[in-house]
Amino acid sequence: MPKTNKDEKIEDVEIKSGLEIHQQLDTHKLFCFCPSLLRQDSPDYLVERRLHVVAGESGKIDVAAKHEASKEKSFIYECYNDNVCLVDLDEEPPEKINEEALKIVLQISLLLNCEIIQDTQIMRKTVIDGSNVSGFQRTVFIAKNGYVDTKFGRVRIKSIMLEEDAARIIKEENDKKIYRLDRLGIPLVEIATEADIKDPIQAKEVALYIGDVLRACKVKRGLGTIRQDVNLSVKYKGKQGERIEIKGVQEPDLIEKTILIEVERQKKLIKENKSKPEVRKALENGETEFLRPLPGASRMYPETDLPLLHISRDLINEIKNNLPKLKSELRSDLEKRGLNPELIKEILKENKLNDFQELLIVYNNPDLVAKMLTIWKKEIENKIGKTNFTLDILETILQALQSKKIKENEIKEIMEEIAKGKNVMDAVKREKIENLEEEILKIIKEKPSLSTNAYMGLVMQKFKGKINGKEAMEIIKKLVKN
Numbered sequence: 001m002p003k004t005n006k007d008e009k010i011e012d013v014e015i016k017s018g019l020e021i022h023q024q025l026d027t028h029k030l031f032c033f034c035p036s037l038l039r040q041d042s043p044d045y046l047v048e049r050r051l052h053v054v055a056g057e058s059g060k061i062d063v064a065a066k067h068e069a070s071k072e073k074s075f076i077y078e079c080y081n082d083n084v085c086l087v088d089l090d091e092e093p094p095e096k097i098n099e100e101a102l103k104i105v106l107q108i109s110l111l112l113n114c115e116i117i118q119d120t121q122i123m124r125k126t127v128i129d130g131s132n133v134s135g136f137q138r139t140v141f142i143a144k145n146g147y148v149d150t151k152f153g154r155v156r157i158k159s160i161m162l163e164e165d166a167a168r169i170i171k172e173e174n175d176k177k178i179y180r181l182d183r184l185g186i187p188l189v190e191i192a193t194e195a196d197i198k199d200p201i202q203a204k205e206v207a208l209y210i211g212d213v214l215r216a217c218k219v220k221r222g223l224g225t226i227r228q229d230v231n232l233s234v235k236y237k238g239k240q241g242e243r244i245e246i247k248g249v250q251e252p253d254l255i256e257k258t259i260l261i262e263v264e265r266q267k268k269l270i271k272e273n274k275s276k277p278e279v280r281k282a283l284e285n286g287e288t289e290f291l292r293p294l295p296g297a298s299r300m301y302p303e304t305d306l307p308l309l310h311i312s313r314d315l316i317n318e319i320k321n322n323l324p325k326l327k328s329e330l331r332s333d334l335e336k337r338g339l340n341p342e343l344i345k346e347i348l349k350e351n352k353l354n355d356f357q358e359l360l361i362v363y364n365n366p367d368l369v370a371k372m373l374t375i376w377k378k379e380i381e382n383k384i385g386k387t388n389f390t391l392d393i394l395e396t397i398l399q400a401l402q403s404k405k406i407k408e409n410e411i412k413e414i415m416e417e418i419a420k421g422k423n424v425m426d427a428v429k430r431e432k433i434e435n436l437e438e439e440i441l442k443i444i445k446e447k448p449s450l451s452t453n454a455y456m457g458l459v460m461q462k463f464k465g466k467i468n469g470k471e472a473m474e475i476i477k478k479l480v481k482n
Helices: 063-069 099-111 200-215 252-271 313-320 327-336 341-349 353-362 366-373 375-384 391-402 408-419 436-446 452-463 469-481
Strands: 013-024 045-049 074-079 122-126 136-150 153-164 168-173 176-180 187-193 226-236 244-247 278-282 288-293 300-302
Touching (some): 013 200, 099 136, 153 200, 200 226, 200 252, 244 252, 366 375, 366 391
Antiparallel strands (some): 013 226, 168 176
């Protein structure tokens, strides 16, 4: 039973909800070889078009497409020479589907326990709001019948699609819309669950888990690369309301709030017998506003320029045998190695897991290696500026440690010397200074009554990186005190 923000039960209400999650993949475009690069500079040229609605596979015109066509708008497209091509402009047929993008979607599908559809038809989905120059979006059904287990029960994955992202809107003025074509054609995975979600908290749990799966694979990161929609229907006092699709519920916390507010809106509409299917836009405060009528199956028809897509059993097995680990699994592995939560967070946040594992082969001290890759590197950059600690540099330092040419407590100082421009081989050369304490005592006797920091400067000047600074300071403090 859903709850309000005040933890009061919503009486006599049942909800059925599902999620649709759209995530950009980090590859070139789906049906051409243009790079997936968003631009901020002025376009090289403009193209103007008008779009016309067509019947779908069923022979009917989709209600949402008819709604857009009634606006009679023209569309201006901003284009670039290096990442917009004739495929984007619908002036030549598409290339074969991007194989890297297909492999990434197969990974996602298997991580979500789905069945792969081995022979599938690339389809066209009618879209005439101007966001696709052709008036349709290419999409292909890749997998079905998966699931996510939650503490509320299992939520089934209905479908996983691979499709083109749309152009992005730049400006709308009177009867014209201006779009930029840099985003058009970027590979997009669409994950749709069944309406198995019965509670707002469960909806958030499913979204977080799917997000974990996506981040384990090669997807784009940052603002605008992922979009989340919520499908919701409400049954109130025995009366069933219509399905509502809520677009753009971006934050996991907002999913829970939006569902609760929409339940209250639907209750009122059901009481008044005014419930109707529609697409609504999510607002930052959890409320929604009308966008358009709810589309149906009438807008889908086969892509005639591309053959059936066959996914071989060998490819499926290859993907299955090399699935990436989820962040929750990686966190557990790092905990077993004895890392504290702060270091685990830094390793995962900075995507340093592969480097971490490589360096452990050279020197098996997880805590030390993690600090070198994250905390110490950040501290040095805050002090000196951006650094370039390549894997080769860090390996050389650890090899010197392994062969006992340097000590563990010298590593941060060595990294700082390298950041200042010293060659790594010179930085790891630490000449053995016999009777260091006696050498420091001579300096103190030559110039009595100085501060510890002044003595430190003299000592470091004399030995020029041949000694460990921390060890030298401890000796100075002891001698000055005595």
